[in-house]
Amino acid sequence: MNGQLIPWDEARVHVLTHALHYGTGVFEGIRCYETENGPAIFRLKDHLRRLADSARIYLIKIPYSEQQLSDAVIQTIRANELKECYIRLIAYFGYGELGLNPLHNPVDVAIAAFPLVTYFGEEGLRQGVRCKVSSWCRLDPRVLPPLAKATANYLNSALAKVEALQAGCDEAIFLTTSGTVSEGSGENIFIVKNQELITPWVGAGPLQGITMASVKEIAKDLGMRVVEREILREELYLAEEAFLTGTAAEVTPICEIDGRIIGNVTRGPFTEKLQAAFFDMVHGKNAAYLKWLTYI
Numbered sequence: 191m192n193g194q195l196i197p198w199d200e201a202r203v204h205v206l207t208h209a210l211h212y213g214t215g216v217f218e219g220i221r222c223y224e225t226e227n228g229p230a231i232f233r234l235k236d237h238l239r240r241l242a243d244s245a246r247i248y249l250i251k252i253p254y255s256e257q258q259l260s261d262a263v264i265q266t267i268r269a270n271e272l273k274e275c276y277i278r279l280i281a282y283f284g285y286g287e288l289g290l291n292p293l294h295n296p297v298d299v300a301i302a303a304f305p306l307v308t309y310f311g312e313e314g315l316r317q318g319v320r321c322k323v324s325s326w327c328r329l330d331p332r333v334l335p336p337l338a339k340a341t342a343n344y345l346n347s348a349l350a351k352v353e354a355l356q357a358g359c360d361e362a363i364f365l366t367t368s369g370t371v372s373e374g375s376g377e378n379i380f381i382v383k384n385q386e387l388i389t390p391w392v393g394a395g396p397l398q399g400i401t402m403a404s405v406k407e408i409a410k411d412l413g414m415r416v417v418e419r420e421i422l423r424e425e426l427y428l429a430e431e432a433f434l435t436g437t438a439a440e441v442t443p444i445c446e447i448d449g450r451i452i453g454n455v456t457r458g459p460f461t462e463k464l465q466a467a468f469f470d471m472v473h474g475k476n477a478a479y480l481k482w483l484t485y486i
Contacts, residue, residue, distance in 0.1 A: 191300045191301075192298055192299060192300070193254070193262070195265070195266070195269055198302075201302070203284065203285070203298070204284070204285035206285050206288055207284050207285050207298075208282070208283035208284060208285070208286065208287075208288070208292050208295045209282035209283050209284070209341060211288065212283075212290065212292065212342070213340065213342025213343075213345065214248065214250070214283040214292045214341070214342070215250075215280055215282030215340065215341040215342075216244035216245050216250060216281055216282070216338060216339055216340050216341070217241070217244075217278065217279060217280040217281070217340075218237045218238070218240065218241045218277075218278075218279045218339060219276065219277070219437040219438060220232070220233075220234060220237045220263070220276070220277040220278075220279065220437060221275075221276060221306075221437050221472070222267055222273075222274060222275045222276075222277060222303070222486070223274055223472045223473050223474075224273045224473070225473050225474030225475075225483070225485075226474060226475075227474060228273075228485055229267065229272065229273050229485070229486040230472075230474055230483035230484060230485045230486065231263065231264070231267070231277070231483070231486070232400075232437075232472050232483065233400050233404065233482045234260055234263060235256070235260070235484070236400050236482075237279070237400060238256045238259055238260060238279075239256070240339060240398070240400065241259075241279060241281065241339070242256065243337070243338070244337075244338040244339045244340060245281055247335050247337065247338040247340075248335075248338060248340060249293065250281055250282075250283065250297055251297055252281045252297060252299060253297055253299070254299060259279070259299070259301075260484070262301055263279065263303075264484070266301045266302070266303045267303045268486060270303050272303055272304075272305065274305070274306075275303045275304055275305055275306065276303070276304060276305070276437075276438070277302070277303045278301070278302045278303075279300075279301045280299070280300050280341070281297055282297070282298055282341065283297060284297065284298040306438065308440070309436075309438040309439045309440070309442070310360060310361075310439060310442050314442055314443075315440070315441075315442060315443070315457075315465070316443075316456070316457060317443070317445060317455075317456050317457065318433075318442070318443035318445030318446070318452070318455075318456060318457055319359075319360035319434070319442055319443070319444055319445065320358075320360050320361075320444075320445060320446040320447075321354070321360065321361045321362065321363050321444050321446065321447045321448075322353075322354050322357055322362060322363070322447070323362075323363050323423060323426070323447070323448055324353055324354065324362040324364055324365070325353065326346060326349050326350045326353065326362075326364070327365055327366060327367045328364035328366055328367075328372035328373065328394070328395045328396075329346050329395060330366070330367045330395070331395060336395035336396070336397065337392075337397070337398060339397060347375040347376055348375075350362035350364060350375045351375040351376070354375070361374050361377070361434065361444075362374060362375045363379060363426070363447065365423060366395055369422075370390070370394055370420045370421060370422060371390050371394065371420075371421040371423060371425070371426060372390055372394045372396050373390065373394075373395075373396035374434050376436055376438065377399070377434035377435055377436035377438075377439045377442070378390075378397070378399040378401070378434065378436065379433075379434055379435075379444075380402075380405070380432065380433050380435065381421065381425065381426060381430075381431065381432045382432070382460045382461070383425070383428070383429055383430055384430075385415065386414075386415045386416075387409050387415065387416045387417065387460065388416075388417045388418075388419065388421060388425075389402065389406070389416075389417075389418055389421075390418070390421050391418040391419050392418070393420075399435060399436060399437075400437065401435040401436050401437055401439075401440065401441070401468075402435045402436075404468065404471070404479075404482070405435050405441060405464055405468060408464055408467045408471065409464060412463065412467065414460070426448075426450075426452075427447060427448065427450040427452075429453070430452075430453055430458065430460075431443070431452065431453045431459075431461050432444040432447065432452050432453075433461045433464075440465075440468065440469075441461070441464055441465040441468045441469075443457040443458065443461045443465075
């Protein structure tokens with residue numbers, strides 16, 4: 191916290207922390223994987239760059255350089271003696287003045303590293319998850335900037351996630367206010383149709399995911415045609431395959447959407463191929479993608 195290693199139980203904030211009351215923070219979720227050459231953080235520089243972009247949008251002046259943050263992430267993983275872990279990095283307006291204007295408050299930065307099991311479980315990775323289109327829409331850019339990974343944005347996601355769980359599903363899918371597909375509650379979404387890998391374009395408001403970008407590059411390297419465009423809700427039901435991508439979700443197949451079975455009820459061949467290539471990549475088994483690994 192703020193440049194110092196702090197015992198887990200002592201990592202506390204004041205009850206009048208600005209971000210607690212108004213959601214004025216930005217964050218990143220990052221993964222570290224075990225490889226033959228030791229633990230390696232996946233696309234650390236890209237995550238730090240997106241953090242800086244989110245902070246710029248919200249006028250949050252992070253008091254540390256990208257190199258200092260990178261070193262601090264590595265230091266935190268080492269201190270916890272972790273081989274594989276999830277890293278949560280957050281920059282937020284802290285305790286100072288309570289009011290809508292955050293700019294007179296200090297900017298605090300914290301990094302936590304801890305073990306993380308597979309987000310949807312091993313069965314979810316193999317068999318797929320059940321999704322429902324949410325009654326809540328993805329944030330419109332006229333309301334809050336969806337390109338920023340901001341804490342406030344995720345209240346929208348929490349509503350959609352809880353709604354999906356209470357309906358007996360695993361995950362929600364957001365539509366835009368105009369009715370086209372945007373993303374999951376915390377993941378990007380892809381569908382496969384007629385030998386094309388299709389994902390919503392940036393205008394639909396999906397967070398520009400690091401895992402999403404990685405999967406698009408893998409797909410192109412495997413000779414798949416990748417298309418970014420508007421996706422209609424009905425196209426989800428008619429997809430040959432569908433899957434979610436994200437730091438926590440990794441590459442997770444979708445087996446059902448709104449009671450419609452997708453493909454053959456289980457992980458499809460395109461999804462399986464991309465999933466296998468993704469896990470080879472993050473575990474350092476493909477030399478072509480070693481550029482994305484930061485070894486501890």
